[in-house]
Amino acid sequence: MTAELPPGLALQKVDERIMTLNVGPQHPGSGHMRIVVQIDGDYIVACDPDPGYVHRGEEKMAEYRNYITNIPHLERPVIHDSCNVLYPYVLGAEEILGIEVPERAKYVRVIASELNRCIYTQYWLAIYGIFLGHSTMFMWPAGDRELLIDLMEKMSGARVTHAHFVPGGVRNDLPANFEDACLRQVNYFEKRIKEYAAVFYDNPILISRTKDTGVLSKQDAIRLGTTGSVLRASGVDYDLRIKEPYDVYEELDVHTNVMKEGDSYARSKVPWLDMMESCNIIRQALQKMPKSGSVRTKLKPNPKTKGPETVYKRVESGRGSLGCYIVSDGKTEPYRVKMSVGSFRNLIALPYLLKGEKLGNMPSVYWSLNYWPVEADR
Amino acid sequence: MSEETEKPTPETTEKSVAKQEEVIELPALEKGLSEKLTSKFGEKTSIAFVKENRVRVDVKKEDVHDVAEFIRDEMNFDHVESVTGVDFPDDKEIEVVYHIGSYTDNSLANQVLTLATRAPREDIPIPGKDGTRLPTLRDIFYSVEFHEREVFEMLGVYFDGHPDNRRLLLPEDWADLPPLRKDFAIKGR
Amino acid sequence: MLKDLVTPENANVFVGKLGDILEKAIDKPLGYAINWGRIWSLWPVHIETACCSVEFGAASSPRYDVERFGIIEAFGSLRQCDLVVVQGTITRKMAPRLRLVYDQMPEPKYVIAMGACAITGGLYFDSYNVLPGIDGVIPVDVYVPGCPPRPETLIQGCILLQEKIKRMKARKFV
């Protein structure tokens, strides 16, 4: 004899129990994207991310602009990480146009790139705090990030969209007394972020919300092709600053942080550890940087070869490996520019991780993927 | 384009010749990779170039599945970083480029293997229903799923065997040409 | 006497006239009080449309702290909001959603167009998927230029909006 179900439940078929829920685009826990989730009670059965709300056609527009006017455009996908998102394009354009970069400019680029990585991660952490209902964790990172924004503002003249890197170096030299101010503020910044441990990372409330949710095993992280902090949180030691050093990263002592758990907690902790590493790199770069010299070589508008040429350059951005594929046909405009961005690559893990998860864990899993919708849509 | 980038043409200046010699010394590992592919597939693959950290292989669309399987199983490349579609209206072809990297093999960590294939291009595209088709690589590299969806909507290349060839980024009511084709003109250009 | 004046036919007109007289009588002091309340409790709706949301977040951060001006941090439920800060690009996919959000908000409601993309399309003047400014979708009260605007510029825009509300007729929405 089978157990009798209550009359209401016995009549319901499985399909009727499943409800489709739209999360976003107007929702505090989704940002500028929509996630269509199917839930059975409290559990997510299927998830279908629907990006594209900020798809602006950057790649198409890049085909109509020359190598220098593309610069303000191609940094817009991630404005608070604009140096890093422009970096592979600039490296690729240098190879196509045949431009050498002065030594001092390389160091300035590395400092700017690391400062931007911290600025990006701080904003990401602030939003992670909001998603988890932890107001202090919005206020602290959002305030501390202003210290570094001030440095970038001194360096390039804009708060977030710098347009500072150009093929052949950077656009202007560092202002006077920049090194002292940078060292002072970076040291204070590092002291501040260490305080996050007690209030956030060791906080039992955070741990109970993020431990063992959305576990991505090492094999799956490799199979899904995830990148950046998501990959390193799953136990794969892969960082392009070490594996394929560009500019002057070879001469600097770079370490990466790897965690084995692969859950939301690890994915939220790895970027925080990386920020401390970035502070180390900035200090090293300030020390080794040539004290004077040229920062920009003259731009050549035409590619060095008249025939077709392809370049694929990668850098490690705040969200992981960021590649830029440039096809040139000898004209002053690139024939095709493709940005292979970390957010878009990590998006594939979202339906995979959310399946079987509780609906309440959705924000913590979603934002722990280090995802920035504008970048994924481009 | 592949033949032209393969070897320096005789007209190259002295400077680029000197550069070319430097490059030839460096990529021992890359040479090994390309030889591995040519010894297995022979005529089917053509090595477009061997640069520092970058090897590019051009294959026909019938062979792309076999070559990709060999790259994964025998050469330890395990994920696709990006899938790019490039439109060549003069050749009446659309090139689809897979950039394949490796996480598991430490010696291949700085290598990107570029696998390029070409699909026939139709002047009046009906995405999904015309002859612009390629076999999907999703059963080999799981990570191409969203990238191939993007190529489908941006260039109209249908991937046979892809489980989920739906629209991804463009608006739901998009009824124009696929926007990354060269004959799709943007405002005022 | 009143009973004779008011017939079922003209009752509506009569009540309306009475309301007009009442409103005119207390418009000035009441309107001032209502506007004062609106100025110091602007609730922006939590809709990020593009990358300017970074600087909107910075404006709520401890350094700039727009709560000093009565602009409370972005809020989830749009039924309780009266301010839309359009934070950047409106794509063709987002435009119907923005209109939907705007239509669901109760009167009175104000719109700040933040960033070059929201004002004229900015960098994306020739993109295939971006609207040339949001004027065609929703009416705009204050334009805040920049790409993205500095938080100071946004705060200045908010102060301008408060000035505008102060001079608005509150009666329209009573």
Added chain:
Amino acid sequence: MGTATGIIRALNSGIKHLAIKRFTLRYPEEKLKFVGDGYQFDPSTGVGIAGLKGRHMLFHDHCTGCQLCSIACEGVAEAIAMVKVPDNQKQNKKSIMPQIDYGKCVFCGLCVDACPFYALYMTNDYELSSFTKEGLIYTPAQLAVKPYVSQDSEIQITDRGATHG
């Protein structure tokens, strides 16, 4: 670590901040101090001079009406339009000068890099909000005015945290 001790530690680390100095910049009263007078470009060396990328400033006696700034902006935002200068103002050879629409400008500064005659610079002025779109269009006469910007405040790092003094 137990749950109770963890929560107490978290609360404790937050409570310490009651004694820290205020970080808030009281914006309309105090304004940030920037490096220099704004972003400038030196065509003789080909390298810029660090500064804030704010509103432009046009030097009428240097401008020759060559349209290079307008061409540089063409691919970026089309914000610069060359307009006729009224007869009663300083003229140049073609009697055209740039007019900038700040509803389109993205403050990238590529127009400053393009100017070979030291005529177009950027200033520290960033307060450009307006009620109308027309109010965002700055004519050559408006661009010639040097903005008055009071800058007094800067981040200071003390033992009791960062503050704006």
